[in-house]
Amino acid sequence: MSEQQKRYTLPEDQIPRQWFNIAAVMPTKPLPPLNPKTKQPMTAEDLYPIFAEELARQELNVSDAWIDIPEPVRNIYKSYRSTPLVRAYGLEKALGTPAHIYFKNESVSPVGSHKLNSALAQAYYCKQQGVTNVTTETGAGQWGCALAYAASIFGLEAAVYQVKISYNQKPYRRAIMQTFGAQVTASPSMSTRAGKDILTRDPNNQGSLGTAISEAVELAMTTPNCKYTLGSVLSHVTLHQTVIGLEAEKQMEMAGEYPDVVIACFGGGSNFGGIAFPFMRHNIQDGKKTRFVAAEPTSCPKLTHGVFQYDFGDVAGYTPLLPMFTLGHNFMPANIHAGGLRYHGAGVIVSQLLKDKLMEGADIPQLESFKAGLLFARTEGIIPAPESCHAIAAAIREANRCKQEGKEEVLLFNLSGHGLIDMSAYDQYLSGSLQDYIVSDEEIKNNLDQIEKII
Ligand SMILES: *Cc1c(COP(=O)(O)O)cnc(C)c1O
Numbered sequence: 001m002s003e004q005q006k007r008y009t010l011p012e013d014q015i016p017r018q019w020f021n022i023a024a025v026m027p028t029k030p031l032p033p034l035n036p037k038t039k040q041p042m043t044a045e046d047l048y049p050i051f052a053e054e055l056a057r058q059e060l061n062v063s064d065a066w067i068d069i070p071e072p073v074r075n076i077y078k079s080y081r082s083t084p085l086v087r088a089y090g091l092e093k094a095l096g097t098p099a100h101i102y103f104k105n106e107s108v109s110p111v112g113s114h115k116l117n118s119a120l121a122q123a124y125y126c127k128q129q130g131v132t133n134v135t136t137e138t139g140a141g142q143w144g145c146a147l148a149y150a151a152s153i154f155g156l157e158a159a160v161y162q163v164k165i166s167y168n169q170k171p172y173r174r175a176i177m178q179t180f181g182a183q184v185t186a187s188p189s190m191s192t193r194a195g196k197d198i199l200t201r202d203p204n205n206q207g208s209l210g211t212a213i214s215e216a217v218e219l220a221m222t223t224p225n226c227k228y229t230l231g232s233v234l235s236h237v238t239l240h241q242t243v244i245g246l247e248a249e250k251q252m253e254m255a256g257e258y259p260d261v262v263i264a265c266f267g268g269g270s271n272f273g274g275i276a277f278p279f280m281r282h283n284i285q286d287g288k289k290t291r292f293v294a295a296e297p298t299s300c301p302k303l304t305h306g307v308f309q310y311d312f313g314d315v316a317g318y319t320p321l322l323p324m325f326t327l328g329h330n331f332m333p334a335n336i337h338a339g340g341l342r343y344h345g346a347g348v349i350v351s352q353l354l355k356d357k358l359m360e361g362a363d364i365p366q367l368e369s370f371k372a373g374l375l376f377a378r379t380e381g382i383i384p385a386p387e388s389c390h391a392i393a394a395a396i397r398e399a400n401r402c403k404q405e406g407k408e409e410v411l412l413f414n415l416s417g418h419g420l421i422d423m424s425a426y427d428q429y430l431s432g433s434l435q436d437y438i439v440s441d442e443e444i445k446n447n448l449d450q451i452e453k454i455i
Contacts, residue, residue, distance in 0.1 A: 006089060008251040010082035016246040017069055019239045021058075022277040023349055024065035025284050030235075030352040032060070033320035034310060039454060042320050050220055050228045052125040058236035065281075067239065073124050076153060077117070077243065080109045085251035090379035092399070099402035100257060101395060102412045104248045104275060107382065111176070113417030114271045115146035115231050118240035122229045123150035133226035135159045135219045137187065137212030139267075140166050140339030140387070141173025142417060143231030148182035158182040159226075161189065161215045164207035166339045172421045187212035194218050194316040208332055209343045214316035221318075232268030232340075233313060233322075233347045241274025244414060249278050252412065259290055259412040261398050265390040266294035266303060266361070267340045269347035275414040280358060292359035294350070295394035297341050297369070299437035300333040302326055303354060303361030305444055310454040311345055321454065324351045327439075328447035334437035336366050337425035338386040340416075362397065364390045365436040370429040372396050373419065385417035386425050 023030060032041035047056035058067065069077070088101040106114035126134055134156050138144030144160040151158035160182050167174060167186040177184050187207045188195040194214035198205050205211065213230070220228035230237060245262075252258060262279050264272035272294045282288040296303050302325045311326040313319035326345040333342040346354070353359050373389035375396070376382065384392060395413040402409050419426065428434050 004087070004089065005255070006087050008085040008254045010247060010250055012078055014250060015074065015077055015081050016243050017074065018066040019069060020242040020246060020278050020281065021061060021065055021067055021239055022273070022280060023062040023235065025281055026349070026352065027284065028352055028356050029062050030348045031323035033322050033348065034454070036312070036317060036321050050217060052122065052129050052131060052227050054125040054129070055122060055236045058239055059234055069243070070124055073120050076120050081243070082247045082251070083108050085248055085255070087255065088380055091376060094375060094379045095396065095399050095403065097399040097403045098406065098408045099399045100408065100410045101399060102252070102255070102410070103415045104244055104412070105382070105415050106244060106271070107385070107415055107418035111142070111145040111149050112420065113142045113146065113385065114241060114244060114274060114414070115143045116150065117243050117274070118231065118237045118270065119143070119146035119150035120153065121240045123147070123154040123156055126227050127154040127156060131156065131225055131227045133157045133159065133223060134229050135216045135226055136229045136231065137161045137163070137209055137216045138231070139163045139209045139342060141170050141177065142340055144177045144182065144184065145173060145180065146231065147229055148177040148180035152181050159219060160184045161187040161212040163187055163209060163212050163339065165335050169424065170421065187215050189215060191215070192218045198315070206335065208315065210315035210329060213314035214318055217314065217318045232270045233343070233345065235347060235349050238270045238273035238277070238347060238349060241270045242277050244271070244274040245276060245278035248275060248412065257410045260409040261291045261293060261411045263293045263295060263391050263394045263398065263411065263413040265341060265387045265416060266296045266346070267343050267387065268345070269294070269350040271414050271416040273347065273350055275412070276359065283358065293362050293394050293398070294359060295362050295364050295390040297336055297338055297390060298363045298365045299336050299439060300327065300342055300344070301363045301439060302344060302346050304363045305439065305441060307448055308351060308355055309451070311451060313345060322348050324348060325354060327444055328451050330450060331447050336437060337422065338369065338390060340387040341390065362394045364393045365438070366434055367436050369393045370426070370434065382415065383419045383426070384415060385419045386422050388416045391416065
């Protein structure tokens, strides 16, 4: 057997110095977020009460393609970046596919997922502005862990609302957040008006990212020197994640290849945009023909079965109205184990890109995702996060297509995190007690009918 290189990393001076803002080069710019009361476009100033000012400006920036990574943030990136790009020879062999499969391993970050890339940036901009407290929601707990760690690095207090179902299913993530010094509350809780309202209507409510966002935003709006932070969906979060794709671009070059298909799992779109956008700029600007596939769960299929319209980012309707592919902000997804993918809407930029057919969605049933995760674990030695299993399943579909068509395509997927704190999910899969959840189009339509239509 000839010597085959498996793993590509970059020297420290090759870690990106700027993030890539795809909004600056999009053929159709995204529609603006609207003030829910006046229905007028929001300005950055309108967002200052909730977000750090620099993050609010990044959110609405559709003109600067490159934005400098602050040196203190890049310095901490150096402690775990570049993350490895790995050729999945073991998986290729098991599938008997002619495709070349690569994955970018974001699970090596200190908190085990890509989320830290944005948490560090958000904590830094808050600190720089003199903010003392940050608040947020978390589903599976990945974002909460990332923010808790980033807050401790930059000397901020963090208060995290964790979706109740995850708080109970994943006690280790709560313990990790507390280890990093964060205060953690199960959502919906009685500590906010939004939480009280939800629990009064439905005492057994198990929470969703939407309920937790409502509580965290309320806390930020009612506490002095406290800002809200978000781990997905918003454009500035995806901007920070482009460090993934920018590194991958250089690493693919080291491997002497360029991807035909780029794949990532999809909750709100940040790890997808993070790996995809740097490559997508070459489709937009240089005539490349790479396909971009976002893998979502069949239980929460906003890309493949949702509707493009203005909707709230949260259940209580505190956030601006966002033009997004959505299932309706009151949509309650089934309690699947990929907690990070249980969100009703897609980010503004990805929604426009999907509308313009620059990317595609694939919906993956829960059992197919775990089957893929198991094969990956057994062939590559890494236990993937339940979210990441969706990306692997989509990559396997593509690899099987290549096999049928006899095509030697280059596939690249993002391994957004590891699953070592999700072993109860694997345990349930292995014991045969997990099931698939499929949402009917009628259910989605009923839900969307309750939402005000704004063109
Ligand atoms: C949060 C999370 C996701 C989904 O969020 P995106 O913003 O869509 O990337 C995916 N994978 C892991 C491991 C996560 O923690």
